Amino acid sequence: MDAEADMQVGNDPVAQYFATSxxxxxxxxxxxxxxCPPTAKATVNGPIMALSIEDSDGSCTADAVRDTFKIxxxxxxxxxxxxxxxxxxxxxxALTTR
Numbered sequence: 001m002d003a004e005a006d007m008q009v010g011n012d013p014v015a016q017y018f019a020t021s022x023x024x025x026x027x028x029x030x031x032x033x034x035x036c037p038p039t040a041k042a043t044v045n046g047p048i049m050a051l052s053i054e055d056s057d058g059s060c061t062a063d064a065v066r067d068t069f070k071i072x073x074x075x076x077x078x079x080x081x082x083x084x085x086x087x088x089x090x091x092x093x094a095l096t097t098r
Contacts, residue, residue, distance in 0.1 A: 013091060028069070030066050038053050039054050
């Protein structure tokens with residue numbers, strides 16, 4: 001099982017830093033429509049990376065799936081990922097390195 005597939009196990013959101021590829025990968029809880037994936041933007045401030053997620057516009061199906069967000073070209077390992085989404089409390093996840 002590859003790392004991203006391994007992260008899909010369970011229902012809780014999870015995030016990891018992959019040092020060899022320079023990526024932070026975040027897998028959400030099941031809350032997004034498979035027909036309207038959200039958009040996201042990442043920013044870094046010291047040891048904290050923030051991921052701001054915006055829902056897509058349009059008519060979406062009522063299914064709920066987990067989405068995977070990849071942040072590339074990360075040269076220094078952040079300690080925390082803070083996920084921000086309208087209408088939801090901020091989620092703060094400690095980043096583990098793989």
